[in-house]
Amino acid sequence: MVDTRKVGVLGGGQLGRMLIEAANRLNIQVNVLDVDKSPAKQISSHDGHISGSFKDAAAVKKLAESSDVVTVEIEHVDVGMLEEVSSQVAVEPSWKTLKIIKDKYAQKGYLESHGVQVAESIDLEGKGVEGLKEVGSKFGYPYMLKSKTEAYDGRGNFVVKSEGDIEAAQKALGDRPLYAERWADFRMELAVMVVKTKDGVLTFPTVETIHEDSICKLTYAPPRNVSPEITARAQELAKKAIGAFEGKGVFGVEMFLLKDDTLLINEIAPRPHNSGHYTIEACPLSQYDAHLRAILDLPIPESGLRLREPAIMLNILGGQTTDSHVQIAKKALESPNASIHLYGKGDARPGRKMGHLTVTAPTLAAAEKEIQPLIDVVDQQKGKAVTPSPASSSPEPLVAVIIGSDSDLPVLKAGLDILTKLQVPFTTRITSAHRTPDWLREYSKAAGTANGLRVIIGAAGGAAHLPGMCASWTTLPVIGVPVKATHLDGVDSLYSMTQMPRGEPVATVGINNSTNAALLAVRILGATDLEVRERLRVWMEGNEKEVLRKDQKLLEEGYQTYLKSMGK
CATH class of the missing domain: 3.30.470.20 (ATP-grasp fold, B domain)
Incomplete structure (x- = not known):
């Protein structure tokens, strides 16, 4: 047992049930005050539960007497009784907090007084239909009409869309303590x-x-x-x-x-x-x-x-x-x-x-x-008509492959083929570090918040600033592919990518080696995606078998015959 103290809970619904599931793993006893066979009590067998209403003062007192800490799974409780028992047992959160929060209008006022932004509200208690009309004049339509207390899951709320809705709103909620809230667009x-x-x-x-x-x-x-x-x-x-x-x-x-x-x-x-x-x-x-x-x-x-x-x-x-x-x-x-x-x-x-x-x-x-x-x-x-979702033409990309020019695309083909073979969805975009810097910045920043993207491969020749600039604007891992240009055989691009300043890493592969860039991206994905990792493992086994096959053929035929079969 992690803790020998007993926790008392006012309310035994699904929240209490899931609280007990967590407590059971630590062998902590939770005493529930609610009706017999409530969801929480169904999964907890001991004699510490209290049968009754969590709004009943005597039952709350009895729960407090058998517990070391009392908490709630619903705020619509007898706060006055919790105040009374708080001198004998810890009540968490404080009964003062529960008193404020259970009155939604008081809750909004309290938050506002502490500098927390909330929608503007107006007290309507006792103001009747005329009060509702005054709100329409001040806030305009629509506005929200809400019960201060005993409101949850939409119960106790009414959207007043026009003055014509006021009579219906009064009929629906008129017997409750009300307030109005400016519509939040x-x-x-x-x-x-x-x-x-x-x-x-x-x-x-x-x-x-x-x-x-x-x-x-x-x-x-x-x-x-x-x-x-x-x-x-x-x-x-x-x-x-x-x-x-x-x-x-x-x-x-x-x-x-x-x-x-x-x-x-x-x-x-x-x-x-x-x-x-x-x-x-x-x-x-x-x-x-x-x-x-x-x-x-x-x-x-x-x-x-x-x-x-x-x-x-x-x-x-x-x-x-x-x-x-x-x-x-x-x-x-x-x-x-x-x-x-x-x-x-x-x-x-x-x-x-x-x-x-x-x-x-x-x-x-x-x-x-x-x-x-x-x-x-x-x-x-629920009886709703279900519209079939349109078939997606392709799954959400996990890898973004960006190139500075379409002339770099042939170098990327081998890597793109690897991604295709390993069933890793990708997207390919052209965004130059020098000719479209704003577009590169926009794309790189957005990539870090996109739903699916996990890795970026950036290919560039010459000064090759593309992957480095991308890395400075995204939190995703960036893999650089130096492209062999007209001059210097791609060594300039290789140096450019590998000499990134501290704090802005770019994982750089060999010149024109998009195959390794793709495989590195797959390995990054495979660290958290077992399916991707398994496809990579099968592919690597295929490579092993192919090497062993060639070795056997060379052994059997000799190097001269083997070279002839290679056309050399």
């Missing part, structure tokens, strides 16, 4: 899982989230077509937001990336979150591992929060039949890189979270290709 939704410890604030990578009917459907790690600068800013914004709150644990931070690349915090969850499920397979430590370690003050190596390889998470929501989630899971069993999580909730209902799938792959493009059939099944189970 975003191009993408991002999320960051943040870990607050006794020593500071850490983050998992930034991810992209896709919502459907206000429920997270897909999570892409890393985000598609987002620069490293933006993902870093998202992490810093998330750290700033969570740094303003008291207590320890994992927090889910959802944000908008606006069309001008501005970032706004949308909502914060003081617990593990749907957008962090991908961490179970894609990171050394999952968000559940991190939450346990944070609230128990156990070590959390920052490198354990890194992304090991790209991943896509797909939520399994209840469809038109009670077994829709089972049918989706059966289909996922056919996918070699899909990890299946079913939550033990019994019969499916439309929109109910029944489980999730995570596909990991060496590239995000490969993960997208593998998960698309599963997305189609999910949509079919």
Whole structure:
């Protein structure tokens, strides 16, 4: 047992279930307060669980008495009781934090007071229809009408598209405490899982989230077509937001990336979150591992929060039949890189979270290709018409081959043939270091953020600045191929590539040796892609057999006959 302290959890749904899966590996006892046979209790057999509601004061007190640390898997809890028991048991995160975050309007105001950018909001409690009209006059349409409390997965939200929607909005949410939020014209939704410890604030990578009917459907790690600068800013914004709150644990931070690349915090969850499920397979430590370690003050190596390889998470929501989630899971069993999580909730209902799938792959493009059939099944189970994806003319390239002039292309043919034979997708572009410097810079910078590219091969003759300049603008490995030009037999190009200054490496092969450049690129890919490595191994075995065959022929025929067969 790593830690003898007992963790009490208010709520026994799927988040509690996955928290227990992490705790079980460390032999840490988790006491759950929820109804009998809740998803979390199904996988944990001991007599420390409490049967009842996580909003019941007496039950919360009983849980606190049997635990050393109390945490939540849902923020809609009896905060007053948590305040009361906090003098006897550690409550993480702090009850003060839960009190602020569970009221979304108070949450926005608190963040704004700490210099964190959020969408402008207006309190509407008690203002009725006239208040909704005033918001339309101030914010314009559309705007978001939201319940301050008890709102999640789109429940408690209403998009007011015009004044004509106000009556329907009042009818839908009028009995709740309301506020309005200025519409955020975003191009993408991002999320960051943040870990607050006794020593500071850490983050998992930034991810992209896709919502459907206000429920997270897909999570892409890393985000598609987002620069490293933006993902870093998202992490810093998330750290700033969570740094303003008291207590320890994992927090889910959802944000908008606006069309001008501005970032706004949308909502914060003081617990593990749907957008962090991908961490179970894609990171050394999952968000559940991190939450346990944070609230128990156990070590959390920052490198354990890194992304090991790209991943896509797909939520399994209840469809038109009670077994829709089972049918989706059966289909996922056919996918070699899909990890299946079913939550033990019994019969499916439309929109109910029944489980999730995570596909990991060496590239995000490969993960997208593998998960698309599963997305189609999910949509079919929901009764949506599925439009077949257009057949891709070629897979996403892993290698970019850039040349300064089309006259260099014949030198590259041998290497391109190797890539083709080993089934490594590549793209070939012309971009001169001297004649199109801006285009080279643009391409090199973009290559580092592209979904699939992993290696760049740059071929050039003469001064041969192409691969060196490319290397200064990209984080990808660059392999230089010196091309034999009219003068100096390519030695000038060889020297140019090998004499790069410290900090800007270019792996340089022999003059005109595009074969070795291609094979080096394949070996770089093979370090993380076992399929590529296996194809390379088979190809190398073929070379060995061919050499041995020639050796046997030379031995049997003698050198003179052998030379004649060679036409010499």
